Amino acid sequence: MRQSASIGVEPKGKNDSNRRGIHPGLFYGMFALLLGGNALAVTGFLMAPDIARLMGGHNEMVIAAYEDRLAQMRVEIDRLHSRNYAQAGDINLQLQELSQQQEVLLEQHQLVRVLVEKADQLGISASVAGTAGIPVSHAAISNSDIGATSDALVQMMDETQRAMTGIAETAELRTDGIVSELSRLGVSVEVPRTMLAGMGGPFMAAADGGDISPVMEDANAVMDALVRYKAARDSLNLVPVHMPISGSFRQSSGFGNRTDPFTGGRAFHSGLDFAAATGTAVYSAADGVVTFVGNRSGYGKVVEVKHGNGLMTRYAHLSAQLAYEGQKVSTGTPIAKVGSTGRSTGPHLHFEVRRGDSPLDPKTFLEAGKRLTAML
Known part of the structure; x- marks a missing residue:
């Protein structure tokens, strides 16, 4: 038992000697040499001509790219300036056009x-529409x-x-x-077809800027x-198309053949009858000259007015005549008053339109006057 125990246990000094290994000084020295070698290798690498040229080329590429970008920016800025100048010119031109x-x-x-x-x-x-001038400011104006x-x-x-x-x-x-x-x-x-009908004068060459x-x-x-x-x-105004009476009245008889109120037979009626109260004003149906003021058989008291285009108007059965022969009258001038003189059954105005000796239908004229009044 003792022998086996002595064989299994080694002496203490011998074990410490085997575990001692590399000396620390030697280790640090070798590390320093390795680090210095690496430093020298890197320095040599960087200083080698080919490598230095390669590294310098890369920097030049970066710088060149940067300068190209600057150049592009300058071109863009110049283009913007040019466009602004062109816009300024366009604005001035447009302002001139606006002024014109x-x-x-x-x-x-x-x-x-x-x-x-x-x-x-x-x-x-x-x-x-109101068209007052619009002020245009040259400052801070845009397209x-x-x-x-x-x-x-x-x-x-x-x-x-x-x-x-x-x-x-x-x-x-x-x-x-x-x-x-x-x-x-x-x-x-x-x-008139034209406002300036009279034209003439010597022929002369056209002058610049003389056009209307x-x-x-x-x-x-x-x-x-x-x-x-x-x-x-x-x-x-020279044509009797205006009503010769106003106020309260009615048409009591038309133009043409009718039953005669006295004989009961057929007879020709040469005008229009407007029944109205005695004294109702009678007006000239158009501009003209009074050519007759007096009495005519069957008509009683009469006023006649001559107009243009050979037309004449007759106002009959009057109670009073307000106009005189030779008087110039206008459309709407009071010339008489309604009555029942002459061959009449009651107060009314007998209104005739004649061309020469021929009677015309007054209703045709008065209807035309109504249409014209509505249009005008």
Whole structure:
């Protein structure tokens, strides 16, 4: 037992000697040599010409790329500047165009105001939108501002143009209506074709800038239409198309064959009878000159008025005559009073329209007058 135990246990000093290994000083020295070698190797690597060239080329590539980007940015900035300059030039050009449009608009508006006043005098109404000048500021203006302002100017120019066109069309329509109605009555109307009929002078070469502006031409055309309408309307006053009586009345007898109130037989009636109270005012049916004031057989007290186009009107069975021979009367001038003189069964106005010695149906004239009044 003792022998086996002694064999299994080694002496303490011998075990410590075997575990001692590499000396620490030797270890640190070898580590320092290795580190220094590595440092020298890295330094040599970096300093090698080919490697240095490769590393420098990479930096140059980065720098070149950066400079290219800067160059691109400069080009973009220059392009933006150029575009801004171009826009500034466009803005100035557009502002000049706006200024010209504004001048045309103001000229157009002034002409329209004159034409509207003239049309209003002739009974033609026109609605013209306000077209006061729009101030345009050169500061802080954008293309959208210019576009909106230009659209507004164009819209107002269109409105004033439509106003002028509306006046001209209304005047022409009424002129044609008057001419058509009076033509059916056998009355010719002298309507000038142009406002300035007299033209002439020596031939001379055209001068630069001497052309009449389109706005002025349009205004002249409108004025021409108004002049034509005025001439037609003035001629209307010469035709007996206006009622010769007003107030409370009724038509008691028409034009043509009828039963005679005294004999009961068929007889021709040469006018219209309007039953009304004695003393009711009687008016001239058109402009003219009083050619007769007196008594006629069967008519009683009579007033006769001569008009243009060979027409004459006769007002009979009167209780009183207010006009005198040779008097110039206008449409609506009181010339007599209703009565029952002559061959009459009661107070009424006997109204005749004649061309020469031939009686015409007054109702045709008065109906035309109603249509014209509605149109005018």
